[in-house]
Amino acid sequence: MTRYVIVGAGEAGTRAAAALRDAGEGEVLLLSEEPVPPYERPPLSKPDDEHGFRKPVAVDLAGIELRLSTRVVAVDRAEGRLETEAGERIAYDRLLLATGARPRRLAVAGASRALVLRTLADAEAIDARVRAGARATIVGAGLIGLELACTLRRRGLEVAVVELAPRALGRAVPAELAERLVARHERQGVRFLFGTEIAAIEPAGVRLADGNLLAAEIVVAAIGVEPETALAATAGLPCANGILVDSTLRTADPSIWAAGDCAAIDHPRYGRVRFENWRMACDQGAFAGRVMRGEGGTFAALPWFWSDQWDLSLQIVGLCDPARCAVHRSLGADGLVRFELDGTGRLEAAAALGPAALIGREIRLAERLIERAVACPSDLLADPGADLRRLLRG
Amino acid sequence: MPRWIDVCALEEIEPEGTRRFDHEGRTFVIVRGPGEEVFCLDGLCTHEKVHLAGGLVIDGVIECPKHAAQFDCRTGEVLMGPACVDLRTWPARVEGGRVLVEV
Numbered sequence: 001m002t003r004y005v006i007v008g009a010g011e012a013g014t015r016a017a018a019a020l021r022d023a024g025e026g027e028v029l030l031l032s033e034e035p036v037p038p039y040e041r042p043p044l045s046k047p048d049d050e051h052g053f054r055k056p057v058a059v060d061l062a063g064i065e066l067r068l069s070t071r072v073v074a075v076d077r078a079e080g081r082l083e084t085e086a087g088e089r090i091a092y093d094r095l096l097l098a099t100g101a102r103p104r105r106l107a108v109a110g111a112s113r114a115l116v117l118r119t120l121a122d123a124e125a126i127d128a129r130v131r132a133g134a135r136a137t138i139v140g141a142g143l144i145g146l147e148l149a150c151t152l153r154r155r156g157l158e159v160a161v162v163e164l165a166p167r168a169l170g171r172a173v174p175a176e177l178a179e180r181l182v183a184r185h186e187r188q189g190v191r192f193l194f195g196t197e198i199a200a201i202e203p204a205g206v207r208l209a210d211g212n213l214l215a216a217e218i219v220v221a222a223i224g225v226e227p228e229t230a231l232a233a234t235a236g237l238p239c240a241n242g243i244l245v246d247s248t249l250r251t252a253d254p255s256i257w258a259a260g261d262c263a264a265i266d267h268p269r270y271g272r273v274r275f276e277n278w279r280m281a282c283d284q285g286a287f288a289g290r291v292m293r294g295e296g297g298t299f300a301a302l303p304w305f306w307s308d309q310w311d312l313s314l315q316i317v318g319l320c321d322p323a324r325c326a327v328h329r330s331l332g333a334d335g336l337v338r339f340e341l342d343g344t345g346r347l348e349a350a351a352a353l354g355p356a357a358l359i360g361r362e363i364r365l366a367e368r369l370i371e372r373a374v375a376c377p378s379d380l381l382a383d384p385g386a387d388l389r390r391l392l393r394g
Numbered sequence: 395m396p397r398w399i400d401v402c403a404l405e406e407i408e409p410e411g412t413r414r415f416d417h418e419g420r421t422f423v424i425v426r427g428p429g430e431e432v433f434c435l436d437g438l439c440t441h442e443k444v445h446l447a448g449g450l451v452i453d454g455v456i457e458c459p460k461h462a463a464q465f466d467c468r469t470g471e472v473l474m475g476p477a478c479v480d481l482r483t484w485p486a487r488v489e490g491g492r493v494l495v496e497v
Contacts, residue, residue, distance in 0.1 A: 050442075058475055058476055058478040278476070313459075356459045356460035357448040357459050358448070360448075360450070360458070361450040361459055364457050389410065389452070392452075
């Protein structure tokens with residue numbers, strides 16, 4: 001009987017475990033270094049009404065052997081065996097590394113005073129310090145920083161966001177959408193300091209490079225993540241901003257796969273790339289589970305992510321590039337879609353901000369138009385009255 | 395006692411279109427197929443209680459506009475996350491050009 005072992009019980013690990021279990025053959029062992037049962041990460045920065053930020057993973061784990069508080073420190077590839085921090089040895093036939101990513105730390109004096117947000121324990125640490133009227137400073141105007149700004153502001157805190165770059169969301173979100181989103185935050189009283197360098201995290205708050213102090217009881221560093229590759233690297237598997245895998249998510253070792261935030265995949269559309277979003281992690285995990293039990297195929301899913309802030313939904317499909325030819329479509333008073341086309345008029349990416357009921361459907365259509373490489377006339381994309389389903393029906 | 399309720403004229407819902415229908419404190423989504431077939435499902439996504447009306451309908455599947463959970467229009471079954479609970483479905487039919495549901 002094949003023994004499948006998965007290191008990491010986040011989105012990718014749990015979906016892989018479920019896919020392997022569904023095959024009904026072999027044993028599935030899921031190892032988590034966290035002490036709590038698997039949970040969903042999106043609510044950590046944007047709690048929902050039903051669960052708050054503590055939402056159990058949306059996957060049935062029946063039939064999967066789950067071990068918590070189990071930290072794997074070494075992979076003996078020659079023997080097909082893992083070693084845990086507690087000294088236990090665990091044999092595997094096929095191994096999936098779904099080790100995720102860890103928050104990047106600030107490189108300034110007092111950096112350890114800043115909280116981070118990645119795990120349930122991190123969310124609890126922030127939650128424990130929340131008091132109405134308290135002051136929070138978030139370092140980094142990325143998605144996690146902005147989602148947390150919204151969540152803390154809603155809970156009655158004074159919130160400031162400090163960002164070294166001249167604008168928010170510089171990595172993945174087009175400028176015109178980021179500007180609108182920042183304006184929405186500002187209307188709610190969130191303060192932004194762009195192009196601002198910090199010098200230290202002090203007990204009283206954040207010391208800026210110009211000498212001023214941003215007084216805060218809560219300081220959170222939200223400056224991105226780094227893939228968790230230490231285990232793979234010490235096992236001699238090639239890593240470069242992620243564990244290198246081929247287009248089937250297999251590493252250089254034919255018995256070991258990697259999926260989710262830790263994996264630098266070879267994507268047929270984008271080449272070598274590493275993603276950091278919920279659906280990619282789920283999709284890669286489920287795919288890895290299927291290929292580990294012997295199914296064929298190439299992993300070619302498009303990246304799609306959402307962020308919910310205030311009453312606005314941000315959704316992007318594909319990878320945006322400011323240099324690309326763009327067509328805008330306005331939807332109602334607050335909705336804007338940016339379609340990005342390649343040189344032949346085919347859709348490469350689409351980004352939208354607005355009420356979910358207006359923009360969600362456009363992005364879902366855009367995803368299909370990208371997948372099917374449909375040529376999209378600009379005038380149709382720009383016309384809010386034109387039903388884009390027409391393009392799909394050809 | 396459930397009874398057939400008149401929602402609207404069929405022509406008020408475009409093919410592969412949706413319509414929100416509120417009745418006695420509950421909310422539903424009416425989905426029209428490519429032809430004259432109609433379906434009635436619970437109106438809120440089981441993931442985060444978002445109204446499904448306005449969601450994209452393609453090939454008998456409705457997608458939540460917020461986080462893209464997919465449901466089978468006929469059975470209410472979740473086809474893709476983030477939702478993991480099926481939608482309840484209700485009888486729906488077209489009679490004399492009117493959409494009727496039994497809820």
